[in-house]
Amino acid sequence: MRQLIGVxxxxxxxxxxxxxxPPEQVLTDRTIRLRDRKGxxxxxxxxxxxxxxxxxxxxxxxxxxxxxxLDFDDVADALRFLVRVMRPDTCPPWIGRLNxxxxxxxxxxxxxxxxxxxxxxxxxxxxxxxxGDREWSEPPDKAETLFATVADRLALAYVEQPTTS
Amino acid sequence: xxxxxxxxxxxxxAIDGEWEFQSGAxxxxxxxxxxxxxxxxxxxxxxxxxVLSRFPESLPIDAPACAANPDxxxxxxxxxxxxxxxxxxxxxxxxQDDEPAHGDVRGKKNLKRxxxxxxxxxxxxxxxxxxx
Numbered sequence: 530m531r532q533l534i535g536v537x538x539x540x541x542x543x544x545x546x547x548x549x550x551p552p553e554q555v556l557t558d559r560t561i562r563l564r565d566r567k568g569x570x571x572x573x574x575x576x577x578x579x580x581x582x583x584x585x586x587x588x589x590x591x592x593x594x595x596x597x598x599l600d601f602d603d604v605a606d607a608l609r610f611l612v613r614v615m616r617p618d619t620c621p622p623w624i625g626r627l628n629x630x631x632x633x634x635x636x637x638x639x640x641x642x643x644x645x646x647x648x649x650x651x652x653x654x655x656x657x658x659x660x661g662d663r664e665w666s667e668p669p670d671k672a673e674t675l676f677a678t679v680a681d682r683l684a685l686a687y688v689e690q691p692t693t694s
Numbered sequence: 695x696x697x698x699x700x701x702x703x704x705x706x707x708a709i710d711g712e713w714e715f716q717s718g719a720x721x722x723x724x725x726x727x728x729x730x731x732x733x734x735x736x737x738x739x740x741x742x743x744x745v746l747s748r749f750p751e752s753l754p755i756d757a758p759a760c761a762a763n764p765d766x767x768x769x770x771x772x773x774x775x776x777x778x779x780x781x782x783x784x785x786x787x788x789x790q791d792d793e794p795a796h797g798d799v800r801g802k803k804n805l806k807r808x809x810x811x812x813x814x815x816x817x818x819x820x821x822x823x824x825x826x
Contacts, residue, residue: 584704585704588704590759591702591704591705592721592723592724592736593700593723593736593757593759593760594723594726594734594736594759595723595724595725595726595730596723596724597724623707623716625704625705625716625718626704626718627718627721628718628721628722628723628724629721629724630724633716633717633718635707635716635717637707637709644717644805644809646805651804653804653805655804655805657805657806657809666806
């Protein structure tokens with residue numbers, strides 16, 4: 530199987546974002562290497578995200594009538610988005626592979642839903658945030674502020690509070 | 695009429711021990727051959743299943759695409775009325791050699807529409823393999 534994402538713990542491809550500076554993303558030989566400029570241990574969500582992407586990459590198909598392999602550029606776009614918006618305490622998203630080879634990310638906690646798609650083949654790049662009955666959407670490169678509005682609700686430690694009438 | 699969509703576990707999130715299909719489960723197939731439409735979502739047509747005395751619960755076992763691992767596939771149901779009148783989709787009878795009840799739900803399906811299809815759909819049968 531091709532190597533889609535470089536992962537290591539002892540070399541330059543170590544996943545790690547817990548530093549003041551943003552991570553450096555290097556695309557070489559069609560392998561995505563996520564590494565931190567200063568080292569540091571990876572955040573809680575990194576391992577599960579990479580593991581899931583590798584799992585999806587290994588699937589022969591995701592639709593009974595035809596689907597494309599996981600698209601390298603869509604994976605890179607999704608990872609760039611995660612690097613920008615994820616906090617160390619953010620729950621990892623559920624990750625899906627679209628039939629086009631695109632990537633879907635989704636979070637669902639209580640009445641908060643976030644869904645993001647990265648699909649260059651269909652020119653579909655969109656982040657949707659839903660809170661209760663209200664819905665907003667932005668392209669991923671402009672969705673940091675939108676995501677930040679619900680980041681607390683997507684934290685691992687967030688506990689739903691009972692509503693009072 | 696009802697239509698039935700095969701859904702693999704890779705398009706489902708495990709929540710509280712149950713499979714929950716995600717919006718990507720209601721996506722158009724990517725054409726494998728020149729000339730095929732890129733706006734078709736494969737389904738089984740309920741009226742044809744009835745004519746053939748078949749049940750939607752058996753689709754994961756019947757479908758050749760699922761033969762390798764039928765336990766990894768579930769079946770969701772959607773109403774054709776919803777697809778035609780609320781989502782502007784076209785329902786086509788496209789019998790195949792390996793599935794005489796085959797149909798296609800033709801039309802664009804962007805993220806917002808896929809989300810509405812997800813909201814509308816219900817499980818007939820979840821994948822037999824329980825979530826880890």
